Amino acid sequence: MSIDARMPVWDRRLCFAEPVRAAPDATFAAIRRVDFFRSPLIGIPNRARVGFDRTFRRAGTTPEPPRRFGFxxxxxxxxxxxxxxxxPGREIVLGFVGRWWERGYGRVEWDPARFPDLDLRGVGVGGWSFTVLPYATDSVLVTEIRVRCTDDEARRQFARYWTLVGRFVSAMGxxxxxxxRAEAEASGAPAPKPATVGREPRR
Incomplete structure (x- = not known):
């Protein structure tokens, strides 16, 4: 997978998989259409975070919470x-670089062409991938998160941060x-079931 080539070394890793009753191309297309805020487990804490930022920053410096949050x-x-x-049709890899333990996630400017071999110090380099694997006429959707810290200080800061938020990030996977999956399966007729080989099971 592309994330293996792009980010072979990491300090933290999460990986989840889900079978999808849809063809691989339908599953891949659904990644870009889905609204992540449709899940309360995702929407509520992220809207709360935006509200927190609006409360503790100067008025007008933080945008209104979005009604939709997709790819x-x-x-x-x-x-x-x-x-x-x-x-296309198989995998997407996203990158994020910053100091997550700081307000506003400590975002920094970086060049995607140099990911993840950045010479920035004191930051975390995150990779987030979606991979669609064919399975008969259906598919399996895999998402993976990897984080690499660029030095020992960043590693210590990130470890403290992860102690607080790691379980919530894991719960969102x-x-x-x-x-x-729901978007892909609702986008059209389900993929046909493979033909049964042998005798019909007893009823």
């Missing part, structure tokens, strides 16, 4: 991600996949 919003300035690589 395109991840790639905006507020989303903070860059598209690192895309293998499967809901994200289920949203994509």
């Amino acid at each position: 395109d919003q991840l790639l905006t300035d507020d989303g903070g991600f860059h598209l690192v690589e895309e293998d 499967r809901p994200v996949l289920r949203l994509v």
